[in-house]
Amino acid sequence: MVSHANAEVDTDVVVVGAGPTGLTLAIELARRRVGVRILDRNPADFYPGTRGNGLQPRTLEVFHDLGIIDPILATGQEYPPVQVYFGGSPVYQGHTQRRSEPTPDVPYPVPIVQPQWRTERILRERLAGLGVAVEHDAEMVGFDQDDDGVTVSTAAGSSIRARFMVGADGGRSGVRKALGVGFTGTTRPAERLLLGDVTVPGMRRDVWQVWLDPVDKRVRASIWPVAGTDYFRMSAPITADDTPDLTLEGFQRLLTERTHRRDLTVTTLAAPTDYRVSMRLADRYRVGRVFLAGDAAHVHSPAGSQGLNTGVQDAYNLGWKLARVLAGAPDALLDTYEAERRPVAEQAIGLSTELLDDKQAEPDDRTLQLGLSYRDGPLAAGGRGGDRAPDAPCHTADGTSTSLFDVFRGTSPTLLCLERPGEVPEGVSDAVRAYRVGVDLLDPDGHLRAAYGDSGYVLVRPDGYIGVDTRSADEVAAYLTAI
Structure with a gap:
């Protein structure tokens, strides 16, 4: 290994691969003002095809937070009815997806069909709005890492020094192979x-x-x-x-x-x-300062449309943690990425394989990914810690209609103070958005309290999962210290 210790960095994070996973990660970093460069070996006019085309409800919630839900919904569609033929004769027409209406806690209840090339275009436009452009014709051909960073080499002969690198370069990942990480399956x-x-x-x-x-x-x-x-x-x-x-x-x-x-x-x-x-799972998601995400970490059968969605949510999980550590949080926070996301990928592979093998099986609630949880994981505390944070319509203090998803939108944790009357615990920093329910957030129709209860504190992580659910202000403070 070549030593680059203490070398001046060109950027904080290099992302290798500009598919949906890499683009989501770059957006997550850029909107937190983290320096990021995203490299892709394909030319700018590369057409990836339709490929991963099913966007699950949980991914739509991620896109809501990223600020791209409107163009995603405006240009996609719900799954059309299926017309089945035996030979050349039509025998059946129906729906493969259960038809559902939005509810207060689930605003996007059904998957959307959206070709991958258009999803990538919308993500690239959002990233460009944050001042970052994909670097095309920029193939990663090697890298070295040390205690202080990673030096990435490209086919064009350039060298980039970064604090961290993420391989989001697909199932044949050059980053994974260079790390020597097994791809079991x-x-x-x-x-x-x-x-x-x-x-x-x-x-x-x-x-x-x-x-x-x-x-x-x-x-x-x-x-x-x-x-x-x-x-x-x-x-x-x-x-x-x-x-x-x-x-x-x-x-x-x-x-x-x-x-x-x-x-x-x-x-x-x-x-x-x-x-x-193929159904394969990387043996590790992290080696030193290099991480794997998306298809570089897991590949699935196409049944159930799990692959792209799992990759986007890898990036959504990793992005805020990288930003926190770069801002001074304990490095151990980065180890929670693999601890939380690898079991999710293992479940997704099992589900897609089940649907592939059982030709009579149809997608069910599991494929929507709304029930995925990090319970019992390293960042889950209290009764509902690790669960997805549900949405709820509510009002601001001046009576303006909003929703919890709009309140959560952004780059900071959100603390809901549910006591009557609610009080913000001492020691909660300005880096946390704290709301007293009944004072700062009004709940005229009772949807918020139906989802979260009427006592204690619920801290929602930047990726929309409940971190801690507790009646103890000290426990909230301890959790914030950890992240």
């Missing part, structure tokens, strides 16, 4: 999909169409419309022995064979992929 050669974004004039755009084999009921082809575009996402299983044809002619042949529709013509093909199903 399996790849299933027999579970292969030919994927691509296609234009097919005359194809229905009001349903997600699935063709099944009339004998064994297995999926032969799946085509769903990409909202706001002329594209469809086409998926077709292939065998372990197939030699995939990733050309437009190859997709045309598959479309005709699998759908029994000879009247349909593929006129455009983008981002064709021979996808092999």
Whole structure:
């Protein structure tokens, strides 16, 4: 290892990879005024395709906090009805997702279909608004770390010195491989999909169409419309022995064979992929000053749309902790990232594998990720410590309507003082936003107290999880010291 101890840093954090995970992390750091550079080996006009397209309700809550929920909802759509065919004959039409209405505690109850390329564009625009641009054509080719920082080398011959580095560079992560971190799990050669974004004039755009084999009921082809575009996402299983044809002619042949529709013509093909199903989990999420996040730390089957969402929430968990440690919090706070997020990824891999193996299973509440919790983790205290903090409509002291999610939005912990009358404990610093319920926040319809009770204190972490739920002011102060 080359020694760079005490070398002057160029930035606080280098993020390798500008997919949804890396972009979310860069936003989290930039809005806390942490110096960040985000590198991506692809050119600026790289088209990642539709790929991870299902945004779960918990991820929508993250995007609410990041300030991008409006463009996400305006350009996405709920899952369309599915039209199932046996051979060439339609046999069933229905919904794959349970239809739910917003409630006071869950404002975004259903997943949104949003192509990954558009999610990335919206994230990049938000990041640019914070003064940070993705550095394209900037491939990381090596790095060295010491007690004080990390020195990153790029293919262009440049060198960047940072205090920390995060590998968000996908399932084939060069960062993970360079660290020597194991990627435990399996790849299933027999579970292969030919994927691509296609234009097919005359194809229905009001349903997600699935063709099944009339004998064994297995999926032969799946085509769903990409909202706001002329594209469809086409998926077709292939065998372990197939030699995939990733050309437009190859997709045309598959479309005709699998759908029994000879009247349909593929006129455009983008981002064709021979996808092999893998379920793998990194043995470690941290080695010294280098971290892994997103697909670099875990890969899933596509069933249940867990992968992108889990990666975004990795970044949401890690970002505020990096910022706190850079501001002087104990380094041990960074160890809680793996302690909290690796079990979540393990659950997500298990769930997506279950849905893949049970062809009759449908997504349920578990896929929404609203029930994920860090209970019994290192940053959970009190009865509900570690649970997701629910939303609730409420009013400010002057009677203006708002919601708890808007109150929580930002970069600081939030303390709800629930006693009647509420008082802010002594010693709570200005870095914590404290609200006396009934004084600073009014609850005319009772939704806030229905969600949080009417006594004690609830401290909500910057990532929207309850840190401590207690009647003890001393316990609140001790928790704040730890973070």
